[in-house]
Each structure stands twice: as structure tokens, then as C-alpha cells.
Amino acid sequence: MTISSVYNEMFDINRQKDMRKFFLNIAIQGYKKSFLKNETITINYNKPYISIITKGLIKQFISNKNGKIKVLYLLQPGEIFGEFSYLGGGFDLIEGQAIKDSEISIIFEDKLSSILETNPDMYKYIAHSMSRKFRIVTMQMSDLIFKDSMGRLCDFLIRLFYQQGKKIKKGYIIDIPLTHENIANLIGCDRVTVTKGLNKLKKEGLIEIDGKKIIIKDLRYLENYADS
Numbered sequence: 650m651t652i653s654s655v656y657n658e659m660f661d662i663n664r665q666k667d668m669r670k671f672f673l674n675i676a677i678q679g680y681k682k683s684f685l686k687n688e689t690i691t692i693n694y695n696k697p698y699i700s701i702i703t704k705g706l707i708k709q710f711i712s713n714k715n716g717k718i719k720v721l722y723l724l725q726p727g728e729i730f731g732e733f734s735y736l737g738g739g740f741d742l743i744e745g746q747a748i749k750d751s752e753i754s755i756i757f758e759d760k761l762s763s764i765l766e767t768n769p770d771m772y773k774y775i776a777h778s779m780s781r782k783f784r785i786v787t788m789q790m791s792d793l794i795f796k797d798s799m800g801r802l803c804d805f806l807i808r809l810f811y812q813q814g815k816k817i818k819k820g821y822i823i824d825i826p827l828t829h830e831n832i833a834n835l836i837g838c839d840r841v842t843v844t845k846g847l848n849k850l851k852k853e854g855l856i857e858i859d860g861k862k863i864i865i866k867d868l869r870y871l872e873n874y875a876d877s
Contacts, residue, residue, distance in 0.1 A: 652804065652872045656811035659784050665812075668774045669727020675764055675771070676701040679754030690745030690753070697735045697758040699775070702726050705751025706825060709743050710834065720834040721789070722782055723748070723825065725813060732775050735761070749826055785812070793837050796875070801836040802846040803875035806856070810865060819857070821865040828861075850874075 679701065684690060690707060692700065702724050709730060712718040721743065724730060734741050735758070756764070765771050788808060792801040806823065814823045827835075829843045836843070847863075850856045855871050857864040865871055 652807055652875055653811070653868060656808055660781070660808075660811040662811075664777060665781075668777050669725075671727075671770070671774045672701045672729055673703065673727045675756070675768075676703050676754035678760055678764065679756040681752060681754055683752045684747040684750070686747055686749050688747050690747065692731075692755060694755075694757070697731075697761075698755050699729050699731045699735050699761060701729050701754045701756070703752045703754050706748040707745050707751055707753075708748055708831070709745050711742060712744060718834050719837065720831065721786055723809075723813070723827075723835075725825075729775070729778050732778055736775070736779075748831070789835075789837075798836070798838045798842045799846050799849075800875050801838065802832070802843060803850070803871050805832065805836050806863065806865060807868065807871060807875060810868075814865075817864070819864055819866065821868060823863045823865070826861040 681703070682692070684705075684707075692698065703726055705726070707724045707730075708720050709722045709724065710718045710720040722730075730743075730745065731741075761771075785808075788804070792804050796804065809823050809825070810821045813825060814821055816822075829840045829847070833840045833843045847856070847858065850871070851858060853870075855865070855867050855874075857866055
């Protein structure tokens with residue numbers, strides 16, 4: 650199977666749309682909180698909750714005491730965080746930061762319980778969110794173990810398209826404001842390596858960069874790099 654066919658099944662566009670639509674519909678029942686670009690996501694409540702991103706883009710990451718980080722997820726409107734602690738108890742070690750001005754809706758346990766009573770489909774969408782994140786982290790781990798930096802970069806671009814991209818006439822667009830540093834923290838290498846890799850792909854005509862948008866022009870040849 651090709652990488653594209655695997656990701657097409659893993660990140661089925663219709664299932665993702667249904668999940669995002671459901672969570673955005675119930676977000677009106679939560680407590681809204683806004684964050685400026687680069688602001689740390691803080692929720693100072695000692696009770697279970699699920700947060701729904703309603704605007705912007707949020708990255709979730711883990712870090713060590715020296716400030717080194719590993720980005721795990723990029724969350725867009727309709728996606729959630731807090732579900733692991735809500736269902737599993739305890740506290741997450743995952744941190745969050747707004748990549749651009751963002752807004753979330755926080756729904757606490759008592760409200761969640763009433764929503765679940767009247768709309769049990771919510772369990773399905775929470776499970777979808779959790780399984781989706783598990784798959785993302787699994788593929789990141791696989792790339793770190795088995796691929797060089799160029800392979801990781803290409804695999805990341807393909808995976809991000811299937812998670813959050815759109816098909817256009819010129820190819821496959823990833824319209825997310827990611828810096829080279831953001832990408833480096835997602836694939837586990839340094840910023841210079843990302844810059845060199847993107848320039849190489851651009852020179853070979855495999856991608857086009859329009860501001861902070863990345864357009865994949867030749868998905869098949871990008872897969873060859875990812876598999877090498």
C-alpha cells in the first residue's frame with residue numbers, strides 16, 4: 650500500500666468533517682476563552698473538562714526542563730483536547746500554545762454528562778479524536794525510528810495534507826501558518842534541516858511555497874522521498 654492510501658483510510662475526510670461539525674455544534678454550550686498568537690493555553694480549573702477549538706490553530710506539545718519541545722498535534726476548529734484526562738483521570742503532561750489568535754469552548758463534566766445523556770453519539774466522536782491522535786503519534790514515532798530527516802519531512806507533508814489539507818487545481822494545499830521551527834519540532838530535527846529540505850523539494854518542483862502555504866505539486870514523487 651502507498652503512504653497516501655494508508656493516510657486516506659486513517660484520516661478519512663468525511664469522518665473528520667463529521668467529528669468537527671459535531672463538536673462545533675455543542676461548543677455553544679461551553680465557556681469561551683480567547684488566546685493571542687503565541688500565548689500559552691492555560692485552563693485553571695481542577696475539574697474534568699473537554700475543550701473545543703472554535704477559532705484559530707493550537708499546537709500541543711511535550712517539553713523538558715531545558716525548554717526542548719516535541720510538538721504532537723495541531724488542532725484546528727472542531728477538534729478537541731482534554732478528552733484523555735476526562736475519560737482516564739489524572740492530568741496530562743501535554744502543553745498547548747496558540748499558533749495564531751484562537752478561541753476555545755470549555756465544557757465541564759456536569760454539562761458533558763447531560764450532553765452525553767441526550768446525544769450518546771458524542772462517545773463516538775471522542776473516541777475518534779483519541780484514536781486519531783494515537784495514530785498521529787504512532788506515525789511520528791515510526792518516522793523518528795525508521796526514516797532520515799528528508800523522509801520525515803516528506804511523510805509529514807503528506808500526512809498533514811490528509812489530516813487538514815485541501816485539493817486544488819495546482820495540487821494539494823496545506824493552508825496552515827507553520828514556521829520552519831514549528832515543522833522541525835513536529836518531525837524531530839532542527840530548523841536548518843527543514844529549510845534545506847523544503848528548498849530542495851521546491852527546486853525539484855515537488856512543492857510550491859506561497860507565503861506560509863505549502864502546495865504539494867507531485868504527491869507520488871513526494872511519496873518516493875518519504876519511502877526512501
